[in-house]
Amino acid sequence: MKPYFIITLLLVILASCSGKQEKIQPTVEDITESVYASGVVKSRNQYQVFPTVSGVIQQIMVTEGDVVEKGEPLMKLDNEAARLSTENARIAAEYNRVSANAEKLKEAQETIDLARSKKETDSLLLVRQRNLWAKQIGTKVELEQRELNYKNSLTAYKSAILRYNDLRKQLNFAAKQSQKSLQISETMSGDYTIRSETDGKVYSVLKEQGELVSPQTPVAVMGDANEFILELQVDEYDIARVKPGQLVLLNLDSYKGQVFEGKVYKVNPAMNERTRSFTVEASFVTTPPALYPNLTTEANIIIQTKKDALTIPREYLLDSSYVLTKGKDRVQVQTGLMDYQKVEIVKGITKEDVLLKPAR
Template sequence: MDILTAIKTKKVLTSSLFVIIIALAALVFFSLHENRAETIREQESLTATGTVEAKKVTASFKVPGRIENMLVDEGSRVEPGQELARLDTRELSARLSQASGAFDAAKAQARQAGDSVPLTSQQIEAAIEQARAKVAQAEVGVKNARDLYERMDNLYRGAAVSEKSYNDAKNSCELAENVLKEAQAALEQALSARLKVDLAQAQYEAAEGQSSQAGGAVQEARAYLDNTRLLSPISGFITQKNLEQGEMVNAGTPVFEISDLLHTYVKVFISEKKIGRVQLGQDVDVTVDSFPGRVYRGNVVWINNAGEFAVRKAVNEQYDHDIRSFEVKIDVPNPDFSLKTGMTAHVNIIE
């Protein structure tokens, strides 16, 4: 009886073991199948991994100098046009004062030269009119003297007048002619004086040019003085401070780095087999390891038209080729500034 019981017990154990082995085999089979299906789904889905980035702008002075004040520090939030730092302005203020003085002097000279043009013209035209009047008067004197001389000449030939009267008339005629010549010469001289008007006009234009040049020097000095104030070009946070108060700085040397953390983005690479499924404006779910379970909603804002070779090489040279990938930029709003640049972002482009 004990032998039969032992045999039955052994059969039961063998059957149970066989069932357990079959169950384990089935479990392994279905597990492998499920893992393979999950792997296929992951390979076919539009998922990728990238890094959280933000637009960064470097703030630099346009003029060299010594930093007099640093008005913000790392971590400070700034707005467009906000003053960030200031240079020592004493030397530039002195240059502006010198340029302003030279400009005022040039303007005064230009006004004086401008006033002299009509004054000179009036004086010359008055002299010309006076010379013309003298010429006209001399011409009348010459005509009268010649008429008298001709009458005296006829009378003298007829012995009707004395030689003295004849000579007096002759001398008067010659004197009148000399007076006319002098008046005509004075008129020509007065007319030639019109060149002085042209000279005065040229001097005025030269003074105006010097005034404009001096005005440009003033504007340049003011621009240099304005550029001693470093203003923020964008809204964002100071993420890097390169210099300190009291240091000398050259034009263009980076002083601050400003990051727009309100509008972060992620760049990922999508293979050429999947890039046709990605469209501009497409919604994207973004997650980061720092906040498990939290999903940030973004959208596709840029797709690079030029592909790049992927790092993964072809497995079979005969049938497979290097797979190209295309860069995709995803805009991710960050209103609470929880996303930080450099975070690893997991991207799922929603179809």
């Protein structure tokens, strides 16, 4: 047999094999429509701890994995300047206490008592002088002098009372002001101790002793000790179909081959303009044996499920609404639910029809 004849025969055989088209018949089965989402596992109420003041870390009082209560100290910053300021405020508050200035008030009270005594004496002398003048005894000048003395002593008495009241107000004001300054200073001094905002678990300590920190830099990551949630990212094209209460099927890289269930409980309304996605939060329905913050996950949010649906593989669909039958007729169909592999056919063909796979 000549070589060129063998080559021609092989080409004919290959052409006839390649000409065979794959074919299927529609299948009646359940179909589920879902939305893909990727995300991470987070501790419920997970948050980053920020200091309220700048300083150098003097002491770290917790380690990763510690369970702490609200208000428990996590770190201490160097606060020598704050300590001296607080001590200075305490000295000022002690100096300005009303009880520490009792001698000044006592002295002002004694001035009032002396002025009252002189006023009463001058009042008696004035009455006596008036009685004498009524009997034509004494002179007009003496009477006027007694009246003047009484007015002066009355004025001095009233002035002494005013000075006493003013002194008491000043002392009370100074005492309250210095006490308030002490409270402010103590509060500022307390800012140098970083405390837990909630009951929870320390998942990460981000700084080391001796490092300089500021209010713009997180120093730790904390969250609930035993409860975890899913923080999922959903594309803007799919978000309108996602609602609270929908079932979530997910898998974790830490548990390959296993599928866990969750439930959507919150759809955040603001879109991330950089990623063009929305954040959806879900809780676990079936929980893995062990979870840690920031584990990655891939999930499908179940939009709806239909039983006994007529389905075909998605690759058998032409231009979103046509199929190719065995007779190579192009038939229009109406589609329903769709997942990543198959599509529901609502109208146009039956399960007895034979469909050809379109050439791509």
